[in-house]
Amino acid sequence: MNEKNIYNCWLRKGDYTNLASLEEYLEFCNTIIVKENKGVMNTAVNELKSAIKRITGIDALVIGEKVKNPHIILDLMQNNNEIGAEGFAIKRINNSLIIQGADDKGILYGVFHLIREMSTGKTLKQAEIIDTPKNKLRMINHWDNISGDIERGYSGKSIFFENDCVIKDLGRIKDYARLLASIGINGVVINNVNVHKYETKFITEEYLPDMARFADVFREYGVKLFLSVNFAAPIEIGGIPTADPLDVDVINWWKETATKIYKHIPDFGGFIVKADSENRPGPFTYNRDHAEGANVLAKALKPYGGIVIWRCFVYDCKLDWRDKSKDRAKAAYDNFKPLDGKFMDNVVLQVKNGPMDFQIREPVSTLFGAMENTNQVMEFQIAQEYTGQQKHLCYLVPMWKESLEFDTYAKGKGSFASKVVDGTLFDRNIGGVAAVSNLGDSQCWTGNPLAQANLYGFGRIAWNVDLTAQEIALEWVKLTFGNASEVVEAVMSMLLKSRDVYEEYTVPLGIGWMVNPNYHYGPSVDGYEYSKWGTYHYADFKGIGVDRSAATGSGYTTQYKDFNAKIYEAIKTCPEELLLFFHHVPYTYELKSGKTLIQHIYDTHFNGVNEVTLMRENWISLKGKVDAETYYLVLSKFNIQVEDAKEWRDVINTYFYRRTGIDDINNRTIYK
């Protein structure tokens, strides 16, 4: 039972005996009416039936005809003006409940919404819920290799691959598809964007039957399968001497490949491509641009309705740290902005939320708002590569919301990044959000059970960015731990402060990196300082930070529009949480708080550790109030987090003390 709990995440069986509206649900839960019961609709019915059983104990009757007594009706209404694609309405009519959907996916999402409402005891007496997802693409990217290893995976091995083979038992895949559908995810890339030798063959007859089996499972839950492909596949598996996107043989090879794929998977979603990025092959080899590279794939997929998701994580990863004129932050914009309008309409550019690489604090990428005639997806990382690797608690929804709510000023005030990617700002037809999975084959999927909140949260804001981080946390906590106020309050408070706390004891004021090279866990202040990766802090005896101003620095600020360009440009107006990202600042610089920069660094690091210690104590106070398996697993992570936060605190403080010789004004312990 414990096992089931931790494994079923937010769909677990809770304790519903004291549920507020249980009596109310009993009225209409005896009968489910559905006309045509197959495919996704069938999934929806089964989920609803089993949730009713779980929550109310009722074995609901599923029938195709209307009955007189109160019931739940699942109703496909393709011409419902209230509801957009994949949307649903839940309405109370007399004593019955109607779930309407523009399509069968809408019904399924409506059912999961209803389950959420019922599991947390919400009243449905006046139900009048209408909900359509803001983003067409709501995707999870797995970085799984056929070896079974997951690049940047912190939750065990792959659920798709094992020992260079595709997994045969699809049981866990089905459970996974269900979790995804329950939070509105509609697309999944199952293999790493770094496509290695064997994975390159996934689009051949050798592996397509396996891929089709995966697609079948996902399809039942309304999730489309996508694959990462290798831009050099025409060479590596096609036997063609080139991968030049303008070469006729290459063009034909991709066309034939697409045809093959769609024979196996008629609703195949499309390709994701990491090209000319961190030593991956790409169009640059042939003096072609990224539009030419993407379009050759897009042309091949177009007849079948497939899309190409083209990653913009393109930068020179062989920079010289000595040359301060080069700025990696500028690269995506410099590479892609000139290509606006050149991509086919079934190409989507996938842009990381920030200009660097999933750091705990970055400004929003300048590409959002910069390409009026190009589809875009914002990419997040649920996997906590730089944010504690699921050993540390770091609820990321607040960070993602900041990115989506960033005002790009592309068409004046109110031009939020969320409106760029959902297509409304520039009237684009596709777009949305994607995120790198934090899942593996660990019992609880995410290594640390509390990290489930990030997967859940991503799905929820992908659906509706207007949900607050608090609202989402509250849903997740109640679904996971039940409604007992002591538990809800304690876990909510941990989640909501966790990102700021992680930032406090790690990397100050947006400077980023300072992690152990390759591993990206734990402090190494100079770990990336003299590297080729373009990841510098330039700390010297006087100050720290990267001058990205137009006046005296790399000029990255000029990639922003209007207001943003202005406030980032000047030290005094730059938001302080990003101060060191944009400016090189003396240690003695006085912040708005009245503290010097160096004192701010000391204070946040001491405070961050104190906060983590409190979190751990807070968690211990929940012993016996959450299931034992989750309790001990989470406690083991907090134990690590407390120790490792101390290591961060001491290394950072010592590093800056040794740089500056400036003492902490409060005389706390800094090792000298």
Added chain:
Amino acid sequence: MNEKNIYNCWLRKGDYTNLASLEEYLEFCNTIIVKENKGVMNTAVNELKSAIKRITGIDALVIGEKVKNPHIILDLMQNNNEIGAEGFAIKRINNSLIIQGADDKGILYGVFHLIREMSTGKTLKQAEIIDTPKNKLRMINHWDNISGDIERGYSGKSIFFENDCVIKDLGRIKDYARLLASIGINGVVINNVNVHKYETKFITEEYLPDMARFADVFREYGVKLFLSVNFAAPIEIGGIPTADPLDVDVINWWKETATKIYKHIPDFGGFIVKADSENRPGPFTYNRDHAEGANVLAKALKPYGGIVIWRCFVYDCKLDWRDKSKDRAKAAYDNFKPLDGKFMDNVVLQVKNGPMDFQIREPVSTLFGAMENTNQVMEFQIAQEYTGQQKHLCYLVPMWKESLEFDTYAKGKGSFASKVVDGTLFDRNIGGVAAVSNLGDSQCWTGNPLAQANLYGFGRIAWNVDLTAQEIALEWVKLTFGNASEVVEAVMSMLLKSRDVYEEYTVPLGIGWMVNPNYHYGPSVDGYEYSKWGTYHYADFKGIGVDRSAATGSGYTTQYKDFNAKIYEAIKTCPEELLLFFHHVPYTYELKSGKTLIQHIYDTHFNGVNEVTLMRENWISLKGKVDAETYYLVLSKFNIQVEDAKEWRDVINTYFYRRTGIDDINNRTIYK
């Protein structure tokens, strides 16, 4: 032919047409007389015959009876007072040459000595050479895994193992045994001291037949086979619940294991053990000391004449960088000194030359001279783990000689470390030197052909520490590249300055480390600064270095005797090349040269790069004068070395500039 050249190292076929004494050799080279021609003696005869053919073109006749015409006679003389075990004499009597040996190994070494003399054209007219090796143990340690990978290997894969199997074709092993014998090596450990799962089974029936095949090949060349064993073997493969060295089952298991081994390999050398070291199992688990741990193995091997080589690389590898009172340098002495006299007489302690770990500059380990009643071996590393990984030229013989010639003052002045390990100082029966191999399956064995000089040099000083680094280099250069003076002078000069040059552009004044963690290549000044490995430099805004004095530091200096303790203790008397190893010194401290410490750092780093650039130019001047394969391979390494030396220079200079804000007085480029 090129291939042969590079592969045959110093035994290659040279150009002997202009050899000084060729005419002289022709006199006695027609006939080789040997009485009993089998085993090692047979090897000696074959090597001599083939060398005669190579050098003079003569097909020598091998016969058992004396003849009248001039000849070479190989003569076993067990009661020759002039010659000790494994020693030889080469004498000219009338027109003939006699090679006398106390045993057949002596004859073989005599033959290889003669080949050296003849290949370099030395006259033998008055030959009266008498030579006995100083050290009984002259060993090579391989860190090869059965996977085929070599821990800290920079020359390709293992020559013993491949893909989790033992190599079947012994051809290359035989060539290797020959190379070893030609430089007097008489023992080889073929597997990594970190003994993993499969390698633990090498001492079982599953692998012993394979080990015996190796031993057979080595035996023909007078080399004994040793194996690294896992102290926890009784548990892992013995099925015993403990590895406690005082447990009766464990004692018996090791005895039975020894019996088994000697059935397969009657002259098996013994075990080498890394116990309680860097997370390897050992006696500490059972509250036993290292003597108890070593003796259980020694007892098992004793009846068969085997020995136990017990490594002293024992230190706490989970140190806290915050705690300056702990000093890794002190660990070996603290762990082993109290056990003096407790080890059985067939146990040898293997002690690394310095107290840390094969850095470019370290003082000599305090254990040498500290244990009057214990056998010791000095361990070097031919593999250039911290000294450029065979991409950089670093001729290590001068460093090894420094260590062996170090005066320990254990029994007053003149108590050299070489006399400790060769047994003469404390009248010990076994001892010697060992070194970690720099070999792999690369065409030239050592990745970089010039790195062959280190293997050659190790063998030569293992035989006779009184040979100078110059003498050894000269032998090697002439054997490798011939006698043309331009080549000899150029390569000699490179070799002889290479260690100082490497030190100049890397880590200053004995402080060590400053390398990329794990890889140990390239600069990362703080890479090990906040680690658990006890490897710190404590650079801050004022100064750098580890205070190991008794007065104000860790007190490591007190482990030295008399004069050494005194000079290391005080900043003014401490040899400056070790200044930062022993003292924390302000950047503005004035060195004997009159330069400040910081200026010294800048100067050496600029100079080191200049020297490497010159070396490369010097090498280019040899184009056409050395064989093309060697030329281009070495050039490719110099190209890397020049670039990477610049990286070292710039990172180190920038690091210290950013720490201090002190400019180079000569205004050379330091990136700020």
